[in-house]
Amino acid sequence: MKNGRAKINASGIYYRELNRMIREAIAAGEQEIELIGVNGQRYIADGIKQKVMIIIDGVPGNDLSAFMDGPTVIVNANAQDGVGNTMNDGKVIIHGDAGDVIGYGMRGGKVFIKGNVGYRVGIHMKSYKDQVPVIIVGGKAVDFFGEYMAGGILILLGLTCPNNQSIVGNYLGTGMHGGQIFVRGKVEKHQLGAEVGIQEIGPQDHKLIEPLLREYCEDFNLDYNESMSRPFIKLVPVSHRPYGRLYAY
């Protein structure tokens, strides 16, 4: 349909102006907003509640989809740091790599990344009742994956990595006290934070991750069977209050 779609050329436009244009387009009833020529503009889709679709051509700046509460954002490039910061609802689909602190304090919605991610992904994400944030990473992650995680689901696939290569760095789940991390591959004990334990996954876990991975594979046009072709391990916190005794004199 013709109406309901808007195209904005973001080339050389300052982030404030760009975000104002996006909000105006939404207020005018546009359902799908395509941004072309994006490079480094911060705060795109931040705090937006309407269930619109925003398609981004180019590398968006930091804090993409922060406080976002409904839209679907598709990035046809890499994304920078702070994607999904304190995001509440909606979905971010990144067809490239993403930077550090993805999903910081995220409390709902989904962030799907096709490529690799940086440090501290899923830091302090949390859940409440049926608000369960999900981050799925297709490539590799580095250190502090799931740091201080309090809730939600993190899935790391390492699809592009050879079988014998580690797909995650050190300090995995450091300070974790809630939620679940699934890693498709092996994790050595020295990579783990002190607050997590490794479990094998059971039928319940399969039931949980299967629909999520089907959705992920569909979004990126990937083979679901391939994503399940290696065994997963599950990381869970050993205590929901890892530091409860630390300050109890």
Next chain:
Amino acid sequence: MWLKNNPRPDYNYQKDISGCGLAGIIHRQRKLIPGSEIVKSINLMNDRGNGLGSGFAAYGIYPEYKDYYAFHIMYGERADIEGVERFIRENYEVAKIERIPHYHVSSIVFHPRLRRYFVRPKKDRPDREVAELSDDDFVVRTVMKINVEENGAYVFSSGKNMGAFKGVGFPKDIAEFYGINEYEAYIWTGHNRFPTNTPGWWGGAHPFTLLDWSIVHNGEISSYGINKRYLEMFGYRCTLMTDTEVMAYLFDLLIRKHHLSIETACMALAAPFWKDIERLPEEEKMALKSLRMVYGSALVNGPFAILFAHSKGLVGLNDRIKLRPLVAAEKGPLLYMASEESAIREICSNPERVWSPRAGYPVIAWLEEEGTGITAELASISEGASLRL
């Protein structure tokens, strides 16, 4: 009087969100890159700074004086110039003295007097009576002497065929002020400052330099006190009231004086954790333990991303747990590094490879050099892939 030595302002200390921006480019075959490129790149990250400091370092800009040290000196008052120039004339063969070209920019209401000197230590300089210092060492002494003893005068650049240009302002203002677009260099670094713990003044803007070394830094060095005291034992004096200064001097000490390789020097500054050293084979374990013990006071603690340029190349390095952003990209003989990928794409829309360097592992790019053993192959980019020395 405002550029007086060692001012200790009683300012109200307030912590703000830190977010300096860095950008760097190297053409490994020494093709000259116009200054407009680095300005465009750093300017895209304008919001990472707050107008209280910006600067650039450029390599290959003074080919006609490439055998002379290029001193860039800032002076507070006209009266501050005389003593410094007397010292320079007494000790150095002077090829040229000139005002550093600069232009009127409406947002920069006042600035120091800026002069540059192309000089070479005299063979028969007075200190020869008591010292057998190399030229480089004598230049380091001179920089320290002027910065500590000469009222209102600071040497902010002292390398050969390179120069630092810096001041208080946003990157585009400082670039316009110095006419950065008029320079061409085969290595550029740029900085956009957001001072958090120390005042934003002309001497405190980045890059920090000594001889050919120059550093731009995002972060804060919690070990500043330890590093500063350690450096003082070797005659370095910190006068610029910004933590980054110690890194420039540490690299000079470790690489030029102690002959460590760049990889090893980076490993001393961003040392592997003890728990990771424990897992290594015996020989490497011993080597790294020794390095950490000998250079314990050179360990740089706290969050940092730096770009470190020198006469032979460009290095990017993060703290060990990546508390500040750094992205690298490659296209043919060009290597780009910046705080944000978009800053690279602004000047290189189709890089062949874009990646985030691993925390604590340097990205090292060498210039190709004819006849000096650095071949095209060695002039490639290396990234410390293991903990090996």
